[in-house]
Amino acid sequence: MNKVKEPYVQLSISVEHKDLARGNKIDHNFQIEFADQLAKLESFNKHLYRPNTYLHKWWARRCGTTFRAILKHLVDDKDKQNFYAPGGLEGKIILDPMMGGGTTLHEAIRLGANVVGCDIDSIPILQARATLTEIPLNQLKSSFNSFYDHLYTKLAHYYRVICPFCGGSHELKYVLYGAKKSCSCDEVIIVDSFVLRHNSDGSKIRLAPESFDILYDDMVFSPSQIKNKYTLLEKHQRSCESCGEKYKEDLSQPFYMRFYPIAIVGDCPENGVFFKSPDREDIDLISFADSKRTKLDLVLEKFKIKYGPKSKDLLNREITNYLDLFSSRQLLFLYNAIEELQKYESATRLKLAMLLSTSLEFNSMLCGYKGAKKNRPGAIRHTFAHHAYSFPSTALENNPLHRSRSSGTLQNLFISRLLRGYKWAIKPVERRITKNKTHKVEIKGEVDFGFEKKEFARLQNGNQNFLLIQGSSSNLKLPDESIDHIVTDPPYFDSVQYGDLAAYFRVWLKEFLPSEVNWDYELDEAAVDQQKNGNGQYKLILGKIFTECYRVLKGENGRLIFTFHHWNPKGWAGLTIALKRAGFKLVNRYVIHAENQSSVHIANQNALLHDVVFILGKSNDTQYFNWQSPNEIRKEDSYSFCEDCGTLVGFLLNSSLTEEEISAEWSQKLTKSIK
Incomplete structure (x- = not known):
């Protein structure tokens, strides 16, 4: 294999590949350095670079700039192949x-x-429909204002607090709670830190551990007015100094009741944001909401937590239904929102429902508090700050109806997700890097909206149509050779099964949108299941999907393109076998910087920092590079490691090796490469 490198281009040429003039541009070159520069910028703030895509939580998203670059290399018209030129795939x-x-x-x-999107999970279907469907801006604004005003009028009285300075009743921003735990001789409240806020003048607002008073430096600012029996501790003190036992939470209590209010944070027009110790009125408001909780018509069975790779962390703490993850005020908000949603027409209801579901990430008792850090005053640590359930010591009960643009409020989410997304969608903007400076470039003539079609036959009339299929891609029900190109991002062998985490949102979306999608489905055909992948599920499911892709993909110039990296030989073997079962051959492979760097080290503490972009075609219709097996997988650096792995995939797809021999080859090559 001769390899030629030019500025911004990685070009792989086989001496046996005779016809470079044919095929797609991406068969022969790809602007690696250019794509990497843009992806590095986007990866830190993806929601700002592609706001219309980020209405709702989903995990492991790829950079839009990377996929735009890939798609631009599939454009036939040379005048439209430029990254900043509009269109090209009409x-x-x-x-x-x-x-x-x-x-x-x-x-x-x-x-x-025109695009076809398929996913077995309902949330990607709902998000794609919501974000690709345009609603006039005035209609969007007026609908949200009406929706918000109704909820505010009905529920704002639950979110009031008395300002300790002026004595007036004002909006509550959030309540901070400590986790209740005990040992055999004491009951304690555990918090992340006694410090509640670092002020810009260097002073601190903090809790007094002896009294629960709120202090401004060493001065009592808001004395505790509620006598309690608890000892206040920071989370690093895990065991009792007297009896030696570890502190434990009371698992017999509903999760939302395993916390004790330690500070009320309000917002006064005259005095600004303030912290105060909870008084009797504050406690009574919480109790009043608790009394209303039992009257809500929410069926427990619908919110039952099913066992899964991540949800087991909830079940292990005796949390058996999702309702218990929310305070009573939060449940009142959601229950009333369900009723109000039904007043709106379908497209508007969908966008509002997705906005509500998005707010769940910032409005649960799994939310933590980052305000103790100097550079994050008042910041919420949202429910899925990590790709798992985490349980804070200092929990934050947010006010979703606060009228400011505070983190996680409906007002803030509407502006940052729906409004910003709409404005970007009608005037998309890319970044251009010139002399180490970044400039915004409006792509005139493009829009990030389309027209949904319910049948494939209607998809082909016009441009920018989209068809959404909910179900397994192993049976797409599309005509043979009807797809020009397939561009995707398959799950990695042992990545998180996001369908399990998504149940947190799914149980609520089913209440918000009971008839919008098929809710009676199982995730058994998801390619990722950490418990089953070792038994061959990964290559089995992925093989079925790739086989179906082979069937629907057009012949000579049709391409299957995706990105991949892994350290586990089982992951590489599963991918290779799945592609080989389908009949695909490797046209080319490129190595790009990974957006989510692996913590796994391949050798000498060198982390896996790159992805392989695979370009594959149908074996009966295309001439292919004569890939040679690398003598060994180079482990000196991440780039070489991924390049060699990509090359080995090409060799194995051309080989006559059995599946067992392919697995053995990967095991032999990688076992001595990974440390």
Whole structure:
């Protein structure tokens, strides 16, 4: 294999590949350095670079700039191949069979393509429909204002607090709670830190551990007015100094009752944000909401937590239904929102429902508090700050109806998710890097909206149409050779099974949108299941999906393109076998910087920092590079490691090795490479 490198281009040429003039641009070159520069910028603030894609939480999204670059290399018209030129895929049909966050759909629609997106989970379907469907801006604003005003009028009285300075009743921003625990001789309240806030003048607002008073430095600012029996401790003190036992939470209590209010944070027009120790009125408000909780018509069975790789962490703490993750005020907010949603027409209801579901990430008793850090005053640590359930010592009960643009409020989410997304969608903006400076470039003539079609036959009339399929991509029900290109991001062998985490949102979305999608489905055909992948599920499911991709993909120039990296030989073997079962051959592979760097080290503490972009075609229709097996997988650096792994995939797809021999080859090559 001769390898030629030019500025911004990685070009792989086989001496046996005779016809470089044919095929797609991406078969022969890809602007690696250019794509890497943009992806590095975007990866830190993806929601700002592609706001219309980020209405709702989904995990492991890929950078839109990377996928735009890939799609631009599939454009036939040379005048439109430039990254900053509008369009170029008009008349083409692009499929993403594992669409997740919908990156491929959004990027392809902007380029004028018609797109098909498939996912087994309902949330990607709902998000794609909501973000690709345009509603006039005035209608969007008026609908949200009406929705918000109704909820505020009905529920604002639950979120009031008396200002300790002026004595007036004002909006509550949030309540801070400590975790209740005990040993055999004491009952304690555990918090992350006694410090509640670092002020800009260097002073601190903190808790007095002896009295629960709130102090301004060493001065009592808001004395505790509620006598309690608890000892206040920071979380690093895990065991009792007297009896030696570890402190434990009372698992017989509903989760929302395992916390004790330690500080009320309010917002006064005259005196600004203030912290105060809870008084009797504050406690009575919480108790009043608790009394209303039992009257809500929410069926426990619908919110039952099923066992899964991540949800087991809830079950292990005797949390058996999702309702218990929310305070009574939060449940009142959600219950009233369900009723109010039904007043709106379908497209508007969908956007409002997705906004509500998004707010769940910032409004649960799993939310933590980052205000103790100097650079994060008052910041919420949202429910899925990590790709798992985490349980804070200092929990934060947010006020979703606060009228300011505070983190996690409906007002803030409407502006940052829906409004900003709409404005960007009608005037998409990219970044250009010139002399180490970044400039915004409006892509005139593009929009990030489309037209939903319910049947494939109707998809082909016009441009920027989209078809959404909920179900397994192993049976797409699309005509043979009807798809021009497939661009996707398959799950990694042992990545998190996001369908399990998504149940947190799904149980509520089912209440918000009971008939919008099929809710009676199982995730058994998801490619990722950490418990089953070792038994071959990964290559089995992925093989079925790739086989279906092979069937629907057009012949000579049709391409299957995806990114991948891994350290586990089972992951690489599963991918290779799945592709080989389908019949795909490797046209080319490129190595790009990974957006989410692996913590796994391949050798000498060198982390896995790159992805392989695979370009594959149908074996009966394309001439292929004569890939040679690397003598060994280089482990000196991440780039070489990924390049060699990509090359080995190409060799194995061309080989006559059995599946057992392929697995053995990967094991032999990688076992001595990974440390």
